[in-house]
Amino acid sequence: MNISGNTIFIPGATSGIGLALARALRAEGNTVIVGGRRTALLQEIAAADPAIHTVQIDTTDAESIRAAASEVIAAHPDLNAVITMAGVMRVEDWSQPSGFLATAEETIVTNVLGPIRLIGAFIEQLRSMPDATIVTVSSGLAFAPLRVTPSYNASKAAIHMLSESLRLQLEGSTVKVVELEPPSVQTDLMPGQRESDFAMPLEDFITEVMHLFETQPDATEIQVENVKFLRYGEARGDYDQVVATLNSRDPHGH
Template structure:
């Protein structure tokens, strides 16, 4: 993705990684539309100069309505970042400990991006240069025991990204995959203060530098995520998994 001159829609960017990237992308000369569920946060961001759209990425109807609104207001839209996601600690010893959470996680983290891409793909294909950015995780490549459904949903996003890149190779749409490590956000309780997690500003600054230096990158990887991403290729996967779960045994990722 080129670092400037784009019109970018980022659902799930009223806080955390999404908002940090939205601010930096705007500072680089992009028009950024922020999507989210919480109207009070959208109002604050609108007052800060962002265009905003209410969207619930767990609701298929909300995605379609938001896509129509964004495309109508911004016909030059050429980048969609599927940022929205949830992470839940689960206990798979009995169904009450995981089933509802697993269903919600898959709906938000996997069906959400699929529906989002479906809502925008025809518009993006009509643009001379367009990009879809998916968001997986280092946990797509090495599992945290406390969050099975999150790990699985992000692994699915990785393979979805790989597959779409192949299938859309005959179009003007590029597919990039952002692979965050643990970052100090409110994704899980206590994560904002976790010494295990990467500081948010440090992560966002490094991502923007990667967009600048590697505009055609298929996978956007800060250095810190490579420990998780390449364990199997290095041959130390079991050690990576053990280290990850010893450092963060309760899901404070």
């Protein structure tokens, strides 16, 4: 993805990585539209930076996605990039007889169905542009599991394979598919994660991601150095050690 000159929609960007990335992309001269469920947060973002556009969207609701897509495309007919940032990460205990199923279902609806529906809502718009990008957001946990978040791990593995598959299907079109693979980052995705010594400082993560976007415009996967321990364990042959280390160090890693 080119670092500037784009019109980018980022649903799920009212906080954390999404909002920080939206601000960094706006600073590089892109038109940025932030999407989120909470009107109050959207108003705060617009007040802090009037150059950032906002739209209300609930990525767990198919009709909300369709309505938001129509609104965004009508207001920004030059839209050429979508970053499917919205996601949730919840602890589940499958060793107990009940209590995990609702959490697991919410995770899959948000993290898998949400991006699928978003891409479906915007794919024709993106295909109509001379240079377009879909940025999916997986995780280091797509490649090595954290014990306490089984559905999250599975959802991000699904996003990785979805990205790989869409890239094959869209080969030869004007649409690129780029997978952003965060490690654990100091955000509020999980309780205690913002204070975790294991998690990467948010500012450092965004700086490195922007550098990778700028210096590797043809990259299919955006991987900061901190995620490569998880990403390549199987290829290196130390997968078991990676899983053991991950699950011994930080119960809130991402």
